[in-house]
Amino acid sequence: MRQRVFFLILTAWLLCGAFVPAAADCAAAGPVDAALPETAMKPSFPMPPLSGPEADIILRKATEAPYSGQYTNKREAGTYVCRQCGTPLYSSRDKFESGCGWPSFDDELPGAVRRQPDADGRRVEIVCANCGGHLGHVFAGEGFTAKNTRHCVNSLSMSFYPAGSPEEAQALARSAPQGCTATAIVAGGCFWGVEDAFRKMPGVCAAVSGYTGGRTPDPTYEAVCGGNTGHAEAVRVSFDPSVVSYEQILRRFFEIHDPTQLDRQGPDVGDQYRSAVFFLDAEQEAVARSLMSRLRELGYDVVTRLEPxxxxxxxxxxxxxxxxxxxxxxxxxxxxxxxxxxxxxxxxLRK
Structure with a gap:
């Protein structure tokens, strides 16, 4: 392992040259105090001003020294966003230890990262798809993970928001398509079918499968299936409230799964398959209660849980x-x- 790490670091140095105090990247076209590129795009989301070292990397394509970044060994669950514009770039789920000295990811969030030829003519540079800020480089064929891809990213190109934090929720909401300002979170059995049903609904901008409602941080699919995390297979729905209302979202939810089945849906048994509405505020809770009351009036023994x-x-x-x-x-x-x-x-409802 030590030999592999040494080889990776040596390779990086040979490709990029010796690091200087200002951490000039091999892709930099001039000294680090050169004028800012005319193509530098204006940030879309309010972020604190860039520090000198951050500007060197994000705007002038410098590189921080290996093992100097605060996120290289970070394992906390959450979302990494562009330091310049705040756009979500990477999920902690896709982060792995490569031993190269920089944060490594084997995938990006959909549409978040743009690839382009590096100035050195050999590597592939990665930049924020929203603002064009320099992130690092992407490599393939190294065999670190099943995806066989490594995004080598400067820590100073990113900020980190812990999972479930208000900052993460705001960043993910701001990056949704314009008009998609509302969110619903529901659980109704296997999330594959729930996600697919909502993706086809007019007014829905995105539907994401995930886990929520439990006590285990950053759970895996295997752990959730084990039934000891308390999490449910759930779907987070982003929608445009000018096109579809939260009530319409929940009506569809109650119609695409059987809300009378306790801790199961068809052959899928366990509290991870429970019927649940995870409300974000009192208004959403009231809408859910109203619809559940209506179903009970129609004779349905609804067992759907309402959880914050x-x-x-x-x-x-x-x-x-x-x-x-x-x-x-x-x-x-x-x-x-x-x-x-x-x-x-x-x-x-039979599956």
């Missing part, structure tokens, strides 16, 4: 858009329960 929203942990990448990619997992067929009394064909 807590940290939402994005599921592994292979779960995202699973039904769309594989054609499997579409097990949530809509049943018009609000129009059909219990016993009239709107009861238990």
């Amino acid at each position: 929203a807590g940290p939402f942990y994005m599921a592994e990448e292979y779960h995202q858009r699973f039904a769309e990619r594989t054609g499997r997992g579409r097990c949530h067929m809509p049943v018009p329960r609000f129009d059909i009394p219990a016993g009239g064909g709107g009861g238990a």
